[in-house]
Amino acid sequence: MTAQRRGNAKAHDANGIEKKIKRGNALRQASAWRGSRVPVLLLLGGLAATATAAALYLASVDSEVTETLVGRRELVAPRPRVYAVPCSEDYDSYKRYPGCTPHRCGRAVVDNVVTREEAQALMRFAERGMSLAGSEGGASILDLHSGALSMGKQFVNIYRYFGDQISEVFTKEDFQLYRSVRTRIQALIAETFGLDASLMYLTKPTFFSRINSTAAKTQHDEYWHPHIDKVTYGSFDYTSLLYLSDYGSDFTGGRFIFMDAGGNRTVEPRAGRISFFSSGSENLHRVEQVAWGTRYAITVSFTCDPAHAIKDPDVDPAADPAHASP
Secondary structure, rough: OOOOHHHHHHHHHHHHHHHHHHHHHHHOOOOHHHHHHHHHHHHHHHHOOHHHHHHHHOOOOOEEEEEEEEEOOOOOOOOOOOEEEEEOOHHOOOOOOOOOOOEEEEEEEOOOOHHHHHHHHHHHHHHHHHHOOEOOOEEEOOOOOEEEEEEEEEEHHHHHHHHHHHHHHHOOHHHHHHHHHHHHHHHHHHHHHHHOHOEEEEEEEEEEEEOOOOOOOOOOHHHOOEHHHHHHHOOOEEEEEEEEEEEEOOEEEEEEEEEEEOOEEEOOOOOOOEEEEEEOHOOOOOEOOEEEEEEEEEEEEEEOOOHEEOOOOOOOOOOOHHOOOO
């Protein structure tokens, strides 16, 4: 689809979309997304502190950054910069999958797997999707797999709510880039941690996030609490973040912080930068509150358990996005 066609289509449908958004804000206490309430709670539950995370947080030295692992101006290439940490016992509570379940744990950063141009294209993708709605607080979510989009204090399923108009907001090229990037991240994690990529599965929640300095309206906006992905979600074995905007120029605050017993260590966001890590309590983490500007990122998560696998989304609104073709 050409840029001109997208522009004409978006202009043609602007009034219709605006009316739907207004109607959705008026009715969001109803059951617009009742069938997906549990996935939403699961998605956002990871943004609240668990009891285990809180205990580990209190045990950390302080709440300030004591070491910058990778700064904004550094370029980590061609190989990832890897920081090994001992694996926690979290994985012992789950079935182990040889070739996938973490046996070497740690965290890593790399800057040359996704280009800045691709990151900027994905940010425009996210901006178009989130232009349909957005949170009243500082954190908005767009989950292309389930269709969850923040709308006020609630969520709607964009595939059901906006119907055929979605094909005028997103293009097949958008989804092709999304799938390409996801595949590269999967291969990167497998190579770095010595895994069989075919035994890793995309899992939920995997989503775009937009964070700004707007005051929190609900607990779901309080993204800065410490948490452990494996404890919160269960299915997570590996977590990655692809940053789509730059710390220091597009926003301040919003740094990702690993909370270790010896101090707190940060990775400064840079468009195209991938930060990835094993998901157990060896990588307790939080995100700083954004001070100004807007931070865009994609969280891409993987599981070793095929029962928790999800497939890639598709722009075709006639397809069930939760079971679309990879």
